[in-house]
Amino acid sequence: MKLLIVDDEANxxxxxxxxxxxxxxxxxxxxxxxxxxxxxxxNDYDIIIMDIMMPRLDGFSACKxxxxxxxxxxxxxxxxxxxxxxxxxxxxxxxxYVVKPFSPKELMARIKAVCKRGESAQxxxxxxxxxxxxxxxxxxxxxxxxxxxxxxxxxxxxxxxLVKNQNIALTRDxxxxxxxxxxxxxxxxxxxxxxxxxxxxxxxxxxxxxxxxGMGYKFEA
Amino acid sequence: MKLLIVDDEANxxxxxxxxxxxxxxxxxxxxxxxxxxxxxxxNDYDIIIMDIMMPRLDGFSACKxxxxxxxxxxxxxxxxxxxxxxxxxxxxxxxxYVVKPFSPKELMARIKAVCKRGESAQxxxxxxxxxxxxxxxxxxxxxxxxxxxxxxxxxxxxxxxLVKNQNIALTRDxxxxxxxxxxxxxxxxxxxxxxxxxxxxxxxxxxxxxxxxGMGYKFEA
DNA sequence: AATATATGTGAAAAATTTGTGAAATCTGTG
DNA sequence: CACAGATTTCACAAATTTTTCACATATATT
Numbered sequence: 376m377k378l379l380i381v382d383d384e385a386n387x388x389x390x391x392x393x394x395x396x397x398x399x400x401x402x403x404x405x406x407x408x409x410x411x412x413x414x415x416x417x418n419d420y421d422i423i424i425m426d427i428m429m430p431r432l433d434g435f436s437a438c439k440x441x442x443x444x445x446x447x448x449x450x451x452x453x454x455x456x457x458x459x460x461x462x463x464x465x466x467x468x469x470x471x472y473v474v475k476p477f478s479p480k481e482l483m484a485r486i487k488a489v490c491k492r493g494e495s496a497q498x499x500x501x502x503x504x505x506x507x508x509x510x511x512x513x514x515x516x517x518x519x520x521x522x523x524x525x526x527x528x529x530x531x532x533x534x535x536x537l538v539k540n541q542n543i544a545l546t547r548d549x550x551x552x553x554x555x556x557x558x559x560x561x562x563x564x565x566x567x568x569x570x571x572x573x574x575x576x577x578x579x580x581x582x583x584x585x586x587x588x589g590m591g592y593k594f595e596a
Numbered sequence: 597m598k599l600l601i602v603d604d605e606a607n608x609x610x611x612x613x614x615x616x617x618x619x620x621x622x623x624x625x626x627x628x629x630x631x632x633x634x635x636x637x638x639n640d641y642d643i644i645i646m647d648i649m650m651p652r653l654d655g656f657s658a659c660k661x662x663x664x665x666x667x668x669x670x671x672x673x674x675x676x677x678x679x680x681x682x683x684x685x686x687x688x689x690x691x692x693y694v695v696k697p698f699s700p701k702e703l704m705a706r707i708k709a710v711c712k713r714g715e716s717a718q719x720x721x722x723x724x725x726x727x728x729x730x731x732x733x734x735x736x737x738x739x740x741x742x743x744x745x746x747x748x749x750x751x752x753x754x755x756x757x758l759v760k761n762q763n764i765a766l767t768r769d770x771x772x773x774x775x776x777x778x779x780x781x782x783x784x785x786x787x788x789x790x791x792x793x794x795x796x797x798x799x800x801x802x803x804x805x806x807x808x809x810g811m812g813y814k815f816e817a
Numbered sequence: 818a819a820t821a822t823a824t825g826t827g828a829a830a831a832a833t834t835t836g837t838g839a840a841a842t843c844t845g846t847g
Numbered sequence: 848c849a850c851a852g853a854t855t856t857c858a859c860a861a862a863t864t865t866t867t868c869a870c871a872t873a874t875a876t877t
Contacts, residue, residue, distance in 0.1 A: 450699075465618050471699035481697050488699050514816075515765035515808055527864055528810025528834090564824085565866060571826060588823065588874070748853055785835085786855055792837065809834070809863070 376490065377401045377418070381411040381425040381434070382452065387475075391424060394479040395486070408432025408440075415441045422470075422489055424482070426452045438467045448489045452477070503538060505596050508580040510538055517576070524576045529554070533569050534577075537584065537594035546591040566591070597711065598622045598639070602632040602646040602655070603673065608696075612645060615700040616707070629653025629661075636662045643691075643710055645703070647673045659690065669710050673698070720760045726817050729801040731759055738797070745797045750775070754790050755798075758805065758815035767812040787812070 378400045380391045385406070392402045403418065405411040409431045415423060423441070427434035438449050448470040470489045473482050501513035509518040512535050517524040526534065532554050537545070547566045551559050570592055574581035585595045599621045601612050606627075613623045624639065626632040630652045636644060644662070648655035659670050669691045691710045694703050722734035730739040733756050738745040747755065753775050758766070768787045772780050791813055795802035806816045 465615060465701075470701045484697060485699055488702050492699075492702050492705060513765065514763045514814065515811060528808075529865070532810075561866065562868090564868090567824065568826080568866075570824095574825095586824070750854070782854095783856065785857085788835065789837085789855070795836095807835070 376421045377403065378486070379403050379405060379411065379414060379418070379420045379423045379425075379447075381405045381408070381423065381429070381437070383407055383426065383429045387426070387452075390479055391482065394483055398483055398487075400486075408434060408437035411437045412440045415447060416444050419445075420447050422486055423447050423449045424452065424486070425449055428454065435467065438469065442467060450482075450485060450489060505583060506580065508577065508583070510535070512538075519576075519578050519580060524578075526576045527572065529569055530573050530576060533566075534573055534594075537592065541594045541596050544587050544590055544593050548591075550591060597642045598624065599707070600624050600626060600632065600635060600639070600641045600644045600646075600668075602626045602629070602644065602650070602658070604628055604647065604650045608647070608673075611700055612703065615704055619704055619708075621707075629655060629658035632658045633661045636668060637665050640666075641668050643707060644668050644670045645673065645707070646670055649675065669713075671703075671706060671710060724759060726804060727801065729798065729804070731756070733759070740797075740799050740801060745799075747797050748793070750790055751794050751797060754787075755794055755815075758813065762815045762817045765808050765811055765814050769812075771812060 376399070378395050380388050380395070380402060381404070382388050382391075383406055388404050388406075392404065395402050403414060403420070405414050407429045408425075411423070411425060412432065414420075415437075425434045425437065429437075432440075434451055438451075441447065441449075446468070449468070450471045450473060451469050452473055452475055454475045470492075471485050473485060501511065503510040503512075507520040509516075509521075511517070515531055517526060517531075517534065533550065536550070536554050547563045550566050551561075551563070555561075555565075570584060570586075574584055577584065583594055583596060585593050587593060597620070599616050601609050601616070601623060602625070603609050603612075604627055609625050609627075613625065616623050624635060624641070626635050628650045629646075632644070632646060633653065635641075636658075646655045646658065650658075653661075655672055659672075662668065662670075671692045671694060672690050673694055673696055675696045691713075692706050694706060720733070722732065724731040724733075728741040730742075732738070736752055736756075738747060738752070738755065754771065757771065757775050768784045771787050772782075772784070776782075776786075791805060795805055798805065804815055804817060806814050808814060
């Protein structure tokens with residue numbers, strides 16, 4: 376779990392960092408909105424803790440900018456009395472507010488709550504469409520140009536896993552572990568054979584299954 | 597969608613109200629259990645968000661009182677550390693707990709989940725028809741081409757569960773858990789035998805019961 | 818260009834999964 | 848306690864899937 380702490384006061388950053396690291400989070404810091412945007416775009420944080428009032432770029436604007444590229448959950452810090460428009464924050468996808476002076480324990484509780492939510496709520500929808508390729512995970516069906524593809528169990532499992540992790544590079548080992556299970560001790564190349572069958576089942580939409588030479592595969596939408 | 601917010605702290609009510617209204621809910625407020633009971637009995641809310649610790653009448657007692665007349669779903673708010681007996685809450689039909697301090701977004705996520713749950717439960721009508729196959733869940737009867745099918749209890753349970761979840765892939769484990777109960781520790785294949793009997797009972801309409809190789813079954817309408 | 822490495826693919830062997838009939842077990846009832 | 852019906856387990860055949868392997872093809876490295 377990686378956490379970005381954004382505040383212009385080094386003291387606040389220090390307190391939050393100490394608590395977070397005690398809880399086992401990896402932390403990174405930024406002293407203003409500009410720096411936050413750069414770091415947030417360059418790294419994959421699991422959550423961002425950000426002050427609203429900062430030099431150079433305020434928290435809301437920074438969040439707006441980050442949102443253009445990433446969907447990282449954000450908890451905003453605001454000083455008591457600062458009457459910020461919460462609705463505006465909600466539109467930006469702010470996940471929570473904590474009012475200064477805050478108790479570090481409360482902040483940590485909220486961080487945990489947000490992280491937990493992200494885990495369960497970040498599911499891919501059950502039905503997806505890529506051009507003429509329809510994917511119904513709930514119904515365990517795939518349609519190629521309206522015609523039902525008849526796939527084998529492993530094909531479905533493999534395909535749904537690829538789709539759920541679309542645009543993410545997956546090694547053969549990762550696929551074996553996630554689709555076959557941790558207790559599979561067979562050959563790497565088994566994956567290749569299943570990719571082959573899957574590609575045949577997908578017909579013209581085999582193009583979505585991309586080979587990453589020296590690595591593995593990915594579903595690229 | 598109408599929502600009743602019950603808490604003695606005006607601040608909490610305000611935050612919840614703002615978020616809820618942004619999401620398009622109509623809101624109403626009550627500052628204690630007494631007021632909550634009166635409002636809940638007089639109006640038809642879709643969901644009630646209620647604090648446990650309140651003056652005059654606590655959340656549990658209020659819920660109990662409301663339950664005498666209405667079945668409105670309730671999400672309880674409890675302060676961290678308040679060790680209330682969750683089982684007692686579930687007896688009263690509490691739908692969820694949120695521990696303070698909560699993130700408003702998390703609360704909204706849970707509200708949505710509870711509302712959705714209510715919808716889907718009410719969504720399957722008691723009587724359905726698939727070609728010459730009539731399904732009367734309320735009356736616990738099934739007609740095949742007008743003729744009453746004589747099924748065993750488990751057949752009815754299994755069939756109605758499949759129909760309620762039509763077009764959704766169901767594993768044997770899921771079926772065992774939902775139809776047989778979480779405390780069934782028997783063989784997976786028991787499901788197969790019942791599917792076999794069910795198919796025989798359905799005659800020509802056995803076609804609706806689809807085998808999902810490597811997975812389980814589904815009712816495909 | 819030659820060599821090494823990685824991936825695509827067809828076919829056969831090995832393993833798994835499902836349908837089904839029948840036997841065993843359980844349950845409620847008179 | 849015996850009975851009938853319901854439920855569960857079991858075993859085996861049939862169908863299907865998975866895996867492995869060998870070789871062809873493609874890509875990278877020296």
